[in-house]
């Protein structure tokens with residue numbers, strides 16, 4: 001019996017990664033194997049990203065490479081919504097679907113590479129197949145987005161908000177925790193809007209009624225005894241309710257809030273969710289309730305029409321908000337985005353200069369905030385053990401995007417261990433520490 005083998009290329013954000021995991025889990029339950037090389041694969045799936053033009057190019061190149069190396073290619077993911085563009089460049093692709101289409105992708109694979117029945121391949125762990133290391137996992141709670149930010153085309157690719165029922169999410173989270181996952185990263189396009197489309201439908205969980213709602217979900221996840229980290233939250237008033245859960249230690253004191261700008265006119269032009277809120281006031285109030293909260297954010301510099309003064313306002317906001325982790329991107333027009341029609345495009349060299357000034361300004365703030373933690377004892381999660389010692393993350397650091405904590409010599413530790421570390425040194429991004437006995 002020859003086992004059918006599928007190659008898999010997963011591009012893009014954590015939400016796309018969750019889609020890939022779902023497809024691979026389905027395939028493994030049906031007896032397919034995942035091949036790490038083009039040559040050993042009978043067919044290749046490319047899960048694409050279409051967020052910015054560079055990601056579109058990368059996706060189209062990956063499809064081209066898979067076609068050249070293997071020849072049988074199925075395309076899915078965000079870029080799949082722009083089928084014509086893919087067909088123009090790569091007419092030989094076997095099938096194209098958009099994001100969050102695991103069933104369609106598996107159906108296409110059945111058609112071009114039928115499954116072979118093998119009773120042993122039913123032995124898939126109940127938590128499914130994860131592409132992240134075993135000790136942390138992304139948990140996708142909804143798909144799509146009801147907003148229409150003018151620089152973004154995600155809603156046209158992924159559609160409006162579709163939340164998963166709260167008991168379904170909790171069931172998966174509980175399985176992951178039982179399987180040894182130590183940290184769950186909650187992802188969606190708009191985590192704070194969770195449940196809105198379901199009118200916060202009441203469900204039953206562990207014999208109790210629970211609403212399909214951001215607060216209720218966070219509260220119930222907090223009972224699982226693992227780290228819960230919230231990503232892509234917008235500063236709506238109801239987010240305030242979750243901050244006490246962070247102060248109590250049920251949910252990590254960490255919020256990933258993509259503010260994108262500080263000036264109200266620009267935020268309105270961007271059509272950002274919660275654009276009318278006073279973000280600074282909100283951040284200060286959160287810090288009063290939970291002084292240890294880490295706030296990560298991203299911003300866009302050089303949005304069409306952004307004046308020098310509006311950019312200065314953004315720098316002033318950084319000074320006052322004292323955010324911990326911040327990324328900044330030069331505005332780049334995405335094909336199909338409404339912002340492309342806005343007047344007064346900012347010249348490329350001005351955009352780049354603003355990004356550089358922004359980062360120089362923020363690096364000082366981030367470095368000063370990290371320095372304040374030196375001397376403290378913090379619980380960290382071990383991500384990797386190398387020859388020189390262990391590499392860990394604290395409650396303030398999400399994997400891949402934030403900093404790390406290096407513990408020299410601690411080679412006896414294991415990935416997934418929680419240990420206490422006395423922090424001894426810091427630079428702009430990372431910390432160094434010693435095990436606290």
Ligand code: SF4
Pocket residue numbers: 145146147148149152153154155189190273
């Ligand atoms: S909130 Fe805005 S940026 Fe985020 S996915 Fe929705 S439309 Fe895009």
